[in-house]
Amino acid sequence: MLRKYGVSLKKYCSFKIGGRAKSICFPNNEKEFVKEITRCQNKGEKFCILGNGSNVLFLDRGFAGKIISTRLLNKIYLQNDEICCEAGVNLNFLCKYCAEKGFIGIENLFGIPGTVGGAVVMNAGAYGCEICQFVKKIKILKDREIIEKSPTNFSYRKGPLGKDEILLSATFSLEKGIKQDILASQKLIMEKRKSSQPYGLPSAGSVFKRGKDFFPAKLIDEWGFKGLKKGGAMISNKHAGFIVNFDKAKSDDVLYLINFVETYAKEKGYNFEREIIVVK
Ligand SMILES: Cc1cc2nc3c(=O)[nH]c(=O)nc-3n(C[C@H](O)[C@H](O)[C@H](O)COP(=O)(O)OP(=O)(O)OC[C@H]3O[C@@H](n4cnc5c(N)ncnc54)[C@H](O)[C@@H]3O)c2cc1C
Structure with a gap:
């Protein structure tokens, strides 16, 4: 099984943000995957399962454990x-x-x-x-x-x-x-996505979940926060629900913007729930 040590997590997430992990491994099949997880559990070793890393924010301080990637479990x-x-x-x-x-x-x-x-x-x-x-x-x-x-x-x-x-x-x-x-529908959906989402810049998709009776992206747009920047992170100009990494953003930059929006939303009477997972 391929193992790498001290890897930069930037390479393994769509946000292109994060420090280093102790190690990352790539099980080749279900048996190896289960064995690796069980080994970590038996040893009390910290680990995180990682798919494509498109819904996670890794911290600048990195991850003090093992990343177990599912990348090769693609049968x-x-x-x-x-x-x-x-x-x-x-x-x-x-x-x-x-x-x-x-x-x-x-x-x-x-x-x-x-x-x-x-x-x-x-x-x-x-x-x-x-x-x-x-x-x-x-x-x-x-x-x-x-x-x-x-x-x-x-x-x-x-x-x-x-x-x-x-x-x-x-x-x-x-x-x-x-x-x-089916192919025609897929093409239409892809065009819809590309026209409404910031596909060219690293992100982790929508930061917040839809509320019971509100859409966070719509509110963030109405509050005038599109384009708001902190360091290298910015609330997307194209879709207010996304935070993009436009210039070597730090995880703290992203967290600052998330906290800012959450606090503002609370003052306005909305409870924004995060969709993005911060890996600690
Ligand atoms: C440009 C862009 C557009 C997006 N659009 C959408 C959208 O339209 N709709 C939507 O729902 N999401 C969207 N997302 C978010 C994201 O792509 C989805 O949530 C996706 O399903 C995450 O899959 P992943 O493999 O990247 O998960 P990861 O980010 O790798 O992991 C997410 C969480 O799942 C856990 N996990 C992963 N695999 C396993 C496993 N096998 N067993 C247990 N836990 C596991 C991880 O530990 C982590 O906690 C978008 C993201 C981007 C960057």
């Missing part, structure tokens, strides 16, 4: 017309695979730069569609045991996993459709 196959994916399968790859095999429904998730693991954990969604609509079964590691179940307890940006549970793989069930229609 995908069809079984009884259901799509089985290891945790590290890229969501875009899954969408393209569905198009190729003629499965329709998941197109709105095209362009989310995460893995199946990260998406199920967060119940990723876009344009009125959530990954939970297609999840038939999950295989997880819980208390050193591998368990398979059909999860039902998803909610908005919250997956079915409990604390310390780790997703090993997921099985998806989709309707049959026509490849050309």
Whole structure:
């Protein structure tokens, strides 16, 4: 298994921010993944599971433990017309695979730069569609045991996993459709994303979750905070829900802007909940 020591976390997240981790390893298959996690748990070693790093903020001080990447857990196959994916399968790859095999429904998730693991954990969604609509079964590691179940307890940006549970793989069930229609929908969704989101600059997507009866991005825009900068970080001019790293931002720059917005929102009577995960 590939292992690297003292690596810069900037390379492993979409924000391109973060200090160094003690080490990072890349299990080649589920067996190695489970073994590595169990070894850390037995030794009481601090670790963090990492998918594509598109929803995390690493701190400038780094991570005093081991990063276990799912990058190489990318097996995908069809079984009884259901799509089985290891945790590290890229969501875009899954969408393209569905198009190729003629499965329709998941197109709105095209362009989310995460893995199946990260998406199920967060119940990723876009344009009125959530990954939970297609999840038939999950295989997880819980208390050193591998368990398979059909999860039902998803909610908005919250997956079915409990604390310390780790997703090993997921099985998806989709309707049959026509490849050309699916590809056309994916193209439209990608154009929509590119026109409304700051795709050219490093970020971790939407910073805050949608509220019960409000959209944080809309409020941040109304409050005039688009373009607000701290160091190398800025509230995106294109989408007020994103903070972008426009010039070697520090994690403290991002946290300053997050805290600023949260405090202002509170004064206005809104409780903004973070979607981004700060890895400590
Ligand atoms: C430009 C951009 C656009 C985005 N658009 C959207 C969008 O439209 N909708 C949306 O929902 N999100 C969006 N995101 C956020 C992000 O892409 C999603 O949340 C994605 O699902 C995260 O997946 P990941 O593999 O990158 O997770 P990571 O960032 O690697 O990890 C996120 C969390 O999940 C945990 N985790 C990852 N894999 C596992 C596993 N196998 N088992 C247990 N825990 C695990 C990590 O420890 C971490 O706590 C966007 C991000 C960017 C940068």
